[in-house]
Amino acid sequence: MTQPEPTPNSFPNQPPAQANSWRQKPDSRGHFGQFGGRYVAETLMPLILDLEKHYRSAQADPAFQAQFDDLLEHYVGRPSPLYYAERLTEELRKDAPAGKGAQVWFKRDELNHTGAHKINNCIGQILLAMRMGKTRIIAETGAGQHGVATATVCARFGLPCFIYMGAKDISRQQPNVFRMRLLGAEVIPVTSGAGTLKDAMNEGLRDWVANVHDTFYIIGTAAGPHPYPELVRDFQSVIGKEARAQMQSRVGRLPDMLVAAIGGGSNAIGLFHPFLDDASVEMLGIEAAGHGLDKEHAASLAGGKPGILHGNKTYLLQDEDGQIDEAHSISAGLDYPGIGPEHSWLKESGRVRYDSVTDTEALSAFQLLCRTEGIIPALEPSHAIAAVAREAVKMDRDQIILANLCGRGDKDIFTVAEALGTEI
Incomplete structure (x- = not known):
């Protein structure tokens, strides 16, 4: 059987979007209308473009989809x-x-x-990270659920994991901080600003700019520079x-x-x-x-x-x-x-x-x-x-x-x- 062409906004098993569909793929600059885009440092732009290239390749690869589906069923439940x-x-x-x-x-x-739902996205992103040959994983977390999910997939695939977390959130989410450390992640406190999710994401982006060659940033939500909002949405x-x-x-x-x-x-x-x-x-x-x-x-x-x-x-x-x-x-x-x-x-x-x-x-x-x-x-x-x-x-x-x-x-x-x- 001929493998169907991937739809522009999901993996191959997503029903094709109708004409004038609300299920949009962002435009070539990553915009949904006026929103979205990729406003990043010049250092990051080549990596962002490479990530998009590998994501498009993954969308068209039945083996990637099969591995993603298998892990969702037998590992995530x-x-x-x-x-x-x-x-x-x-x-x-x-x-x-x-x-x-x-x-x-x-x-x-x-x-x-x-x-939580966070594991769905983390499975997809760590498969992309390995596809790109990245050997170090970073992430930000607020409630700790994305941090736990990232630490979990890093433990599963044997990659070092560094989680940025606001000091305020570390204080109010101690159970998840302990879980991340049990899973082998290094939890890095962020004391700038209010010590919450925004500040943790700021530090994650700074780390990424400094370590662009070997590091993959697993972003936890459907935000950030294109193609992150689209790929997180598709995994979720x-x-x-x-x-x-x-x-x-x-x-x-x-x-x-x-x-x-x-x-x-x-x-x-x-x-x-x-x-x-x-x-x-x-x-x-x-x-x-x-x-x-x-x-x-x-x-x-x-x-x-x-x-x-x-x-x-x-x-x-x-x-x-x-x-x-x-x-x-x-x-x-x-x-x-x-x-x-x-x-x-x-x-x-x-x-x-x-x-x-x-x-x-x-x-x-x-x-x-x-x-x-x-x-x-x-x-x-x-x-x-x-x-x-x-x-x-x-x-x-x-x-x-x-x-x-x-x-x-x-x-x-x-x-x-x-x-x-x-x-x-």
């Missing part, structure tokens, strides 16, 4: 389950008007090896492709609404992308409103404006002089002052609706899922769960909301306990 949250659905219906209260379903990516699209097939198999139709939390936006774009051309499916991305949109928050789409950071143009939190503002979220994984450029484009184009959830709302949703379903979520998807609770009561009972449960909550128990005034 995919496909992740599709789960009907019956007790949560009934709990939400208690406060809904008559006839209202949508069914709540979860794509359970917290059951992946390492406990396994989430949406599985969810689409599972919904059709179990329910016989697609969901009415998709919901996902957004920091940089990789779990959300991974869920949304395979559904973008389905006009019947509404999509809702949830940013972190922190203490409130009029106070400290991390909602760059709601409270930011277009600018350039970390190699791409996107919505960013900025002051009146264009300097990057510090972000805040109780969730270390959402504590970032920007967002992936494709999300900025989807907001402006109107295909995806974006909203936000406060720290307090996320904490309440965290506890709600624990007591109704026996699932302890990470604080990142707790933001999505809070939005699900808001939306479900407005929708009819035969409608379906599918949310991405992108991480498990064992990493966050100390943060939640402190917020609730409980000593561990």
